[in-house]
Structure formats: structure tokens, C-alpha cells
Amino acid sequence: MNTLLSEDQRDALQELMNISMGQAANALARLVGAKVTLSIPRIVSVTPLQFAEMLNDTDVWYTRQSFLGHIRGEVLTVLSKTGCDSIGELMDYEVPLDHDALSELLLELANILAGACLSGFTEQLALNAKLSMPTLFFPENQQTVHVHWASTLMMEVEFKVEASQFDSRVVICLEDIAVDTLLQALNRLLE
Amino acid sequence: MPIPVTIADDSLMSRKAVKRALPPEWDVDITEACNGKEALLAVESGKAEVLFLDLTMPELDGFGVLKYLHEHHAKTIVIVISADIQPEAKRLVDSLGAFRFLHKPLQAEQLRETLFEVGLI
Numbered sequence: 001m002n003t004l005l006s007e008d009q010r011d012a013l014q015e016l017m018n019i020s021m022g023q024a025a026n027a028l029a030r031l032v033g034a035k036v037t038l039s040i041p042r043i044v045s046v047t048p049l050q051f052a053e054m055l056n057d058t059d060v061w062y063t064r065q066s067f068l069g070h071i072r073g074e075v076l077t078v079l080s081k082t083g084c085d086s087i088g089e090l091m092d093y094e095v096p097l098d099h100d101a102l103s104e105l106l107l108e109l110a111n112i113l114a115g116a117c118l119s120g121f122t123e124q125l126a127l128n129a130k131l132s133m134p135t136l137f138f139p140e141n142q143q144t145v146h147v148h149w150a151s152t153l154m155m156e157v158e159f160k161v162e163a164s165q166f167d168s169r170v171v172i173c174l175e176d177i178a179v180d181t182l183l184q185a186l187n188r189l190l191e
Numbered sequence: 192m193p194i195p196v197t198i199a200d201d202s203l204m205s206r207k208a209v210k211r212a213l214p215p216e217w218d219v220d221i222t223e224a225c226n227g228k229e230a231l232l233a234v235e236s237g238k239a240e241v242l243f244l245d246l247t248m249p250e251l252d253g254f255g256v257l258k259y260l261h262e263h264h265a266k267t268i269v270i271v272i273s274a275d276i277q278p279e280a281k282r283l284v285d286s287l288g289a290f291r292f293l294h295k296p297l298q299a300e301q302l303r304e305t306l307f308e309v310g311l312i
Contacts (some may be wrong), residue, residue, distance in 0.1 A: 008203055015202035015274075018247070019295045022274035031276045036277065124296050158264055 004179070010043065012186045013155070014133065017041035020120025021157045024170070027116045028109075032090040032161060039158035046154045048147045049172065054078075055139040062137040063110035067118060067152035071178035073152065075118060076171040077110035077134065083166025090164065103136060109168065110134040117170050125185040153179050194311065197239035199230035199256070200272070201248045202209055205295065208271065209243050212299040217312050227251025231259060232260040241311065244289070245274040248279060251268050257287035272297055 005013065018041060025036040053181050059081055066074045085095045093102060097105060111134055122129045152173045160167040174182060196219040198260045206223050213219065222238040224230040228250045233239045245254035253271060262266055269289045272281060276294045279304075284292050291305050306312045 011202055012204040015204050018202075019274040022295070028267055029279075035279050038275075125249045190207065 003047075005043070005183075008190050009183060009186045013043055013182075014041050014187055016121055016124050016189075017043070017117075017157060019124060020117050021159075021170070023115045023120040024116035025159055027112050028159065028161070029110065032087060032164070034090065034117075034161050034163045037160045037162065039160075040074075042154075042156045044154050044156075046152055047175070051147060051152070051154075052139075055137075059105050061140045062139065063106060063114075063130050063134040064137045065110070065134045067115055067129040067131045067142050069122070070127035071122070071129050071174060071176040071181050073172065073178055074147075075114040075131065076137075076173065078169040078171065079106055079109060080165075083161065083164045086164035087161065087166050105134060107134050113170050116162060117157075117172065120142055121172070124183070125189070127181065127185055147173075152176060153182070164176070194240050195220050195222065195238045196241045196243070197222045197224055197230060197233040198243045198246065199224040199227065199233075199253070200243075200245035200300075201225050202245070205272075205297075207223065208295075208297050209302075210292060212297050212302045214299075214303050214306065214312055217306065227253065227256040230250045230256050234260065234265060234267050241268045241270065244269050244272060246269050246275055246284070254287065257284065257289055261288045268311075270302075270305060273275075 003145050021038055025038050029036045039133045041149055061079045061081060063072055063077045084102060085097055088097050089095045093101050115131060118129060152175060156169055158167060158169045198206050198221060200206045222233045224233050226248045240307050244253045244256060260273050270293060271284050271289045272293045272295060274295045290309060293301060
């Protein structure tokens with residue numbers, strides 16, 4: 001997949017990610033009243049097997065959301081277990097978080113981060129995609145991880161709230177069929 | 192006489208976005224810079240009466256450029272165009288004397304208003 005993208009297309013994709021993740025980080029920073037740092041976006045190609053391997057970390061929570069429209073795929077939000085109480089407190093939850101409050105917090109965070117990431121991304125490309133509500137996902141309860149794509153372009157960025165020792169990763173996986181649409185939209189921005 | 196303008200951004204796409212957003216009637220001579228060091232070189236060689244400046248860049252970032260210009264009392268009009276739009280970035284940029292802090296993706300209308308406020312168009 002790396003060879004599928006020209007250097008200019010990769011640059012454009014990375015910049016689009018920077019911009020949309022910047023919007024997501026700003027949404028989170030305002031919500032928790034603390035600075036959020038962002039990693040440089042990582043853009044790679046993954047197979048379902050590699051995707052499944054990402055889902056075996058026991059130190060994190062996972063949420064999944066799918067999106068449909070001009071481009072389709074799914075968004076995985078990975079949230080560290082450490083720092084959840086601290087983030088919850090900043091967001092006016094009662095701490096320590098009980099089971100229900102923790103679920104609510106995780107889904108709220110996933111919705112803010114993934115929602116801002118995806119909407120920023122598609123708006124800049126003048127494409128539309130509708131994101132479903134997030135659901136918590138427990139890989140250990142699944143025999144196999146079901147995905148409905150054969151290979152994918154994966155874009156990943158990490159958010160850190162240093163004051164709370166909390167971090168989160170948002171992973172956007174595009175279905176193969178959406179990659180062509182994406183490349184065409186990128187080329188329009190590079191004209 | 193065209194006004195010397197420098198666009199400093201490590202992303203080709205974002206430099207193109209700035210060029211596309213410039214008012215067509217504005218007579219400018221554009222220099223492109225891919226990092227902060229190139230931006231300062233452009234300033235020092237008189238190619239940046241106006242500097243459109245990204246914050247996150249290799250070599251020397253936009254904050255470094257602003258700091259240098261601030262310390263050297265440069266007359267360059269700096270308009271920051273950034274993907275980092277958190278309150279802390281804006282505070283720092285303001286304290287370093289940038290004229291305006293615009294968010295990416297850049298809106299042509301907002302850029303026009305900004306240039307109008309400076310009296311450039």
C-alpha cells in the first residue's frame with residue numbers, strides 16, 4: 001500500500017490527518033481544560049490479521065464505530081486504562097468511576113475524538129461519511145475478530161493528556177474500495 | 192511593485208491551499224519555505240514583507256521563527272496558519288507578536304478579511 005501512495009499524496013494525507021486530529025485535540029482540550037499533545041500520524045496498510053493483533057492489549061479499552069458514505073470503513077478508538085479516573089474528574093464525573101460511568105466516559109471520549117477526526121477528514125476532502133455510535137468492544141470475548149474488508153489503509157494518531165497520564169489512539173481503517181475515492185479526492189487538493 | 196510574500200509550511204498541499212486562497216487581485220511575489228530555517232532566510236533576504244507561517248515544521252518550528260522575529264524586532268507581518276488550534280498555542284503565538292492566528296483548513300474569506308484588516312488589500 002505504501003507504494004500505492006505517491007510522496008505528494010502521502011504528504012497530503014498526513015496533513016489532512018494533522019488538521020482533523022488538531023480539531024479533535026482542541027475539542028478534547030476544551031473539554032478537560034488541559035493541553036493535549038498529538039503524535040505524527042502513521043499511515044500504513046494492514047491485513048485483517050494485523051488488525052486483529054492490535055486488539056490484544058489488556059492495558060486499554062477499545063471502542064469500534066463504522067462509517068458509510070463516499071468512503072467506508074471503521075474507526076477504532078483505543079483508550080488507556082490509566083488516567084480514566086483523572087479524565088473523568090476533569091469532565092465532572094463522580095470518581096472513582098463505577099462500571100456504568102466508566103462505559104459512559106469511554107463512549108463519550110470515543111465519540112468526541114473519532115467524530116472530530118472523521119468529520120474533519122471528510123469535510124476537507126469534500127466527501128461524506130456517516131459515523132455510527134461507538135460500542136465498547138472486548139476482544140477477549142471474541143473467538144475471531146470480524147472485519148468486512150480484505151486489506152485496508154490504516155491511519156493512526158495518538159493523543160496524550162499529560163496532566164492525567166491518559167492517552168488514546170484513533171485508528172481509521174478504510175475499506176479497500178474506498179481507497180480509490182480517497183486518492184481521487186487527494187489529487188484534487190494537489191492540483 | 193508586487194509585495195514579497197513567503198509561505199512557510201512543510202506540507203506541499205497546505206502551501207497550495209494558501210496560494211489558492213490568496214485574493215486573485217493581490218499583486219504578490221511568492222516565495223515558498225519548507226521549514227523554519229528557510230522561512231528566516233526568506234525574511235532576511237527581503238522576501239517576506241508578509242509571512243504565512245505554519246507552526247509544526249521540521250528544522251525550526253513556527254514558534255522558533257516567531258521568537259527569532261520577535262527578538263530581532265522584525266517588521267514582517269506574520270499570519271500563523273495552524274492545525275494546532277488549542278488555546279495554549281494561540282496564547283503563545285499572540286505573546287510572540289503574530290498578527291493573526293488562522294485555523295487550518297484555511298478559509299479564503301477569512302484570509303481576505305485578515306489581509307483587509309492589515310491594510311494589505
